[in-house]
Amino acid sequence: MSQPYAFINDWQQTSVELKARLRLSQHAEAKFDRLNTHIRNVVVLPGQLVIIGDDSTALCKPEEHLLMQSAWRIRHSVMAEGGDAFALQNYDLLQKLLGYTSLGIGTAGDAWNHHLKAIVKTLEEIDALHKQALR
Numbered sequence: 001m002s003q004p005y006a007f008i009n010d011w012q013q014t015s016v017e018l019k020a021r022l023r024l025s026q027h028a029e030a031k032f033d034r035l036n037t038h039i040r041n042v043v044v045l046p047g048q049l050v051i052i053g054d055d056s057t058a059l060c061k062p063e064e065h066l067l068m069q070s071a072w073r074i075r076h077s078v079m080a081e082g083g084d085a086f087a088l089q090n091y092d093l094l095q096k097l098l099g100y101t102s103l104g105i106g107t108a109g110d111a112w113n114h115h116l117k118a119i120v121k122t123l124e125e126i127d128a129l130h131k132q133a134l135r
Helices: 015-022 025-034 064-082 084-089 091-134
Strands: 005-008 049-054
Touching: 005 064, 005 091, 015 025, 025 049, 025 064, 049 064, 064 091
Parallel strands: none
Antiparallel strands: 005 049
């Protein structure tokens, strides 16, 4: 299963140029547009967050929603602080923040995965006992 991730844009470019550089599949490109409304049809400044979604599903996952919220907050901060000057001065901090956020999202996703597997196992055991009782 593919996990969503995000990265910090390094230089000023249009959203069309950015998408072309990423070489996404048609399915991933459509999801990219939904996840990156904060940069669609504008110049993407250095320091802005770019989200690459889980292309195994067309639905927006909770992790992607959290990344979208973070991307909007970062966009507003970058615009309020003067764009690329803010990103250049705080690049290391932004990179660490993104790393910790991705780690947290990955950990939460993994915990849910284990939890759901345990539920599946319990339901299978209940089903087996039910079938055994009907014999």
